[in-house]
Amino acid sequence: MDVMYSPTFPDSPGFYREWLDACKGGPPATCDFVTYSGALAETVLLGNVAYRAGGFAWDAENLKAEGNERAEALLRSEYRAGWQGEG
DSSP, X not given: OOOXXXXXXXXXXXXXXXXXXXXXXXXXXXXXXXIIIHHHHHHHHHHHHHHHHTOOEEETTTTEEESOHHHXXXXXXXXXXXXXXXX
8 A cells, every 4th residue: 555645844944044933923933842842852851760760650730750759859959049940
């Protein structure tokens, strides 16, 4: 059976041009952090934590590793006084 491939994205004018156009109010870039890149980065980083900590259940709503204290320690940092972020 022959399967025809149909690209889902139009040709890119180039990463930097696409990104700058999106910053200036143009169409969203294909590397859009909110709809694509953010979830991909989270998945890859959590995979690295799972590899180092031996696996865990991920509570995405509360952003916590369940059942693995080592994983939770890799996900949280203690900051020196004056360097904490809000929230």
